[in-house]
Amino acid sequence: MAKAKIRIKDIAEQAGVSVGTVDRVLHNRGEVAEETKKKILEIANKNNYQPNLIARALTSKKTCVFATLLPTPSEEDIFWKRPLNGISDAESELEQFQIKVEKFFFEHYNESDFIKQTEDILKLKPSGVVFPPIFKKESLDFIEKLEEQGIPYVFLESKIKECNYLAYVGSDGYHSGRVAANVVDYSTPANGDILIINLAKNLENVHHLNKRTQGFLSYFMDHGRNTGLKINIEIPTSKSALIKEKLDDILSKNQNIKAIYITGSKVYKIAEYLLRNQLDDITLVGFDPIEQNIKNLNKGSINYLIGQHPYQQGFKAVKKLFEHVMLHQEINRDEILPVDIINRESYKLYQA
Structure with a gap:
């Protein structure tokens, strides 16, 4: 049977002092004779006294x-x-x-x-x-x-x-990037190119997106089956007009892009572009099941999302x-x- 926890009242009885005196010693409040203080602490230590911190906080x-x-x-x-x-x-x-x-x-x-x-x-x-x-x-x-x-x-x-x-x-941002890479790797033709999009300016200073990008690329350096190009672009805002301009340009120059990886939660912005342009052969993967992303997941314009609680x-x-x-x-x-x-x-x- 487990030993019952000792209470301040029990220490007071064993020491022959008041509960108030024990409380002052244990919580270092007020003056107490050195001999009494020593006796109280010895009893508390011997019985492994643990203060009720939750009660104290209450x-x-x-x-x-x-x-x-x-x-x-x-x-x-x-x-x-x-x-x-x-x-x-x-x-x-x-x-x-x-x-x-x-x-x-x-x-x-x-x-x-x-x-x-x-x-x-x-x-x-x-x-x-x-x-x-x-x-x-x-x-x-x-x-x-x-x-x-x-x-x-x-x-x-x-x-x-x-x-x-x-x-x-x-x-773990780096590991999350690797998880996303694994999903993309097995959802894309082995020779298809992969586009990595960071919807942010000054990526080097945006800590979490940078880590996800590093993790994603490291996966393919280690053991990814995909041998296509990994094209990394930065779009400084999520405005639809700028996204259209950037994607029109990159997709016209790289017609072998078969997957797009978004390092943040605004995946739906890219999904909307793919829908408008009927690009349903491109796998789209990004982060977070927010409402707009779920809507596009149901439409099939987003293939996978990485959830992070x-x-x-x-x-x-x-x-x-x-x-x-x-x-x-x-x-x-x-x-x-x-x-x-x-x-x-x-x-x-x-x-x-």
Whole structure:
């Protein structure tokens, strides 16, 4: 039979002192005679006393403020609604512990707006921060200031390995790229060319897309069956007119393109182009079962999507901050979530 946990009341009885005296010693509050203090600590250590941290957090009257920074979940960037929903649900669950989450947003792929929002977060002086390090250079500047102030931070969506981050929750971007490559490899003629599209400007600074591109290309360098060209292009915005211009040009020059890989979630933008131009012989693979992508998956203009559990990323990231800041628990630093290969038959089973 497991030994019953010792309580403060039990320690007080064994030491012959009041519960209040034991509480002051264990929580280092107020003056207690050295001999009494020693006796109490010896009894606590002997019985492996563990404080009820959850009860302590429940009785705390101090509000703990966390900050989150995400791209604005607009119609164009609807993917970000899912981690935001996870963050909001975690906040609701932790409301009883006086946890408040201040949510900040920046325009996706706008470095200047990202910097402005990080400045506002630093003024807030939160107890912890959750954010995706989309812009590597600007994220490193933000991280340096967080670390100067002793503010723990949790990454989602992607991570910068060389940082002293508290935790990361998300998929492995490099491995996700390799998974996508495997799907493309077996859905494309062995001699067909493959087009890689990054819907972003300054790809080298857009951390997660860069990792997915590297992983995708590494697969074919290692053991891919496809021997066709791997053509990598960058389209700085997702405006339909610019996409049409770029794809009209590249497809007219490379008529052997048999697959297109999109490193982000705006796969539907390319699917719409393929539909309009009746290019149904090109395999299209990208990320995230957002509403627009599912619609095109059902039409057959998208063949496969890679799912990466964005809701869980947001929910678990906030919970990790709570466990570290309020419960002083040791945190599992890297929680790598699985990626899922989704097609028109399986998307209804996918749990975001």
